[in-house]
Amino acid sequence: MSDPLLDTDLPVVLHEVHAAATPYLEALTDRPVHDPATASLLADLSGDLPDKGEGSVAAVRRLLRIGTATATNSAGPRFYHFVIGGSTPAALAGDWIASMLDQNAAFRASSAFATEVETVALHWLRELFGLPEGYGGALVASATFANFTSLAAATHWWGERHGVDVAADGIAGLPRLPVLSGGYVHPSARKALQMLGHGGQSVEVYARDAVGRVDVDAIERRLASYGGPAVIIGNAGEVNAGDFDPVDELADLAERYGAWLHVDGAFGIFAALSPRTAGLVRGIERADSIACDAHKWLNVPYESGFAFLRDPARLGRAFGMPGAAYLPGPDDPGGGYAMLGPESSRRARSLPIWATLAAYGRAGYQAMVERHVDLAQRLAGLVDEAPDLERLADVPLCIVCFRARPPGVPDSALDGLNKRLGEALIADGRVFAGTTVYGGRVALRPAIVNWRTTERDIDQFVATVRELLADLTP
């Protein structure tokens, strides 16, 4: 039997990708976010597993043809749903290099290069956000995994307070971990607690209104009456309106009652980059753990999150893998980030982070964040001017929460109308934004975090929303 891998067309395959990349990426500026008419092409992916493969060039051509036609163009400037971000040129190139070098960033012994890049990338991220020197962390796959990593360290701390080594003995003999938060707590924090065996229901929500603003006094009463070790989750940037819990006040409580303060700053931590918005995250430098995403506002490819710990040694205690003779021990100089987070073998996701920070620096990212903050204000202004739109929240950062409210439509019909508007936007494809429920009302909540987004994209978004709304309200 012939072995096709011994006779590959590597230069041709790489050339195919390179030749497709430039036109695809340059067209993102003008392309719709998705083209529903191309969906039928997805059928070209399937069929039975081939016995004799078609060869690398043909396979890669097919993937490129289907991918460039059917992909959601969320890397472009008008995808406003979910807080997504794109990929800067340097980050994209860094990601290609990560695949080219195919390093295992588990241990210094498997790649001294990847371990060093990760160390520098974490150091730069810490400086970018102005966190104090002692903070250290690990790169993980996402903010969900950063919440998981942080809350695993918190679990280890909490076990210690009860005299139990959770890494060795688990949590079965312990009381339920109390996790206190406001209504802004992200579902991924619950998911992390689910994965850690605490159960998503361990989150106790203390909110003072329908929107979910945290009730700090109620959290304080709970801490005072409980008396034992608890975890507080502060939310720095919630996904409906981009609002912030008062992290400083939560840090005061954590100090006073000996609680662990975890802050979910998936995208909100980027407020620290501009003096105009830094006040929103005041106090984050007092957190015990912080969860963030790089694949959102840093604009690097998926999968890229990071967790910062005030006492980074806790990561080794929670995630070390003692026992296998062929693996480095916890104090071994051959050790590495596999011992500091949930994954073992892992790709060198530090390369795009390093590349983009080296390329654009602190000032480049400050300028981008400030552009996005200005664009959010522009969008808020356009919503305020439009007779058929109604803004539902202040705009502290990069998300504008609003709904359609054309004159003459009764209040009771607005939720249905806005739901249909969200569906119409997604079906139309020129821009992308979906609905949420904010304070009991169906609303749109576009987030502006893509490096490509400009005023033109904001104006086009509002024009498209109003055009589709006019079609829905004869």
Ligand SMILES: *Cc1c(COP(=O)(O)O)cnc(C)c1O
């Ligand atoms: C996006 C987000 C998450 C989850 O991030 P993933 O990268 O999707 O896992 C968690 N918290 C907040 C506040 C977010 O915005």
